[in-house]
Amino acid sequence: MARNIIIKPILSEKSELLTEKLNRYSFIVDRKANKISIGKEIERLYNVQVKSVNTMVMPGKIKMKNSKTGLIKGRKPAFKKAIITVAEGEEIDLYGEV
Numbered sequence: 001m002a003r004n005i006i007i008k009p010i011l012s013e014k015s016e017l018l019t020e021k022l023n024r025y026s027f028i029v030d031r032k033a034n035k036i037s038i039g040k041e042i043e044r045l046y047n048v049q050v051k052s053v054n055t056m057v058m059p060g061k062i063k064m065k066n067s068k069t070g071l072i073k074g075r076k077p078a079f080k081k082a083i084i085t086v087a088e089g090e091e092i093d094l095y096g097e098v
Contacts, residue, residue, distance in 0.1 A: 004030065005029055005030050005033045005037055005038055005041040006027055006029055006030075006038070006041055006042065006045060007027070007028045007029060007030065007079075008027070008028050009025065009026065009027050009028075009094045010026035010027060010028060010081065011094065012026075018083070019091075022085070023085060023086055023088065023090075023091070024083050024084065024085050024086075025083070025084045025086065025092050025094070026081060026082070026083050026084075027042075027081070027082050027084065028079050028080070028081060028082075029055070029080050029081070029082045030080065031057070031078075031079070031080045033080070033082075035053040035054075035055055035082075036053075038053050038055065038082050038084070039053045039084070042084050042092075046092045046093075048086045048087065048090045048091070048092055049086060049087040049090060050084055050085070050086055050087075051085045051086060051087055052084075052085045053082055053083075053084055053085075054082065054083045054085075055080060055081065055082045055083075056080070056081050056083075057078060057079075057080050057081075058078060058079050058080070058081055059078050060075050060076050060077050060078040061075070061076045062074070062075055062076075063075065063076055
């Protein structure tokens with residue numbers, strides 16, 4: 001495959017709640033990827049059956065910090081997030097053998 005579609009999983013409290021209650025997993029994905037290719041890639045990587053894929057583009061945020069030379073302004077890049085719902089009874093092991 002020419003490019004990586006799945007960049008990394010999102011491991012936060014909110015995504016853990018989605019996993020526990022609704023069997024949904026969150027991933028940061030390539031901005032150019034569509035729902036079909038994301039679903040196929042998840043099925044190939046984690047060997048699960050994907051029921052649905054929801055995507056959203058999270059906007060970049062402006063960040064500021066103080067330093068000796070004054071206020072430094074910067075920008076965090078925008079990214080695309082995918083929320084994957086897997087079939088009932090299946091799960092994705094994001095932590096491996098920790």
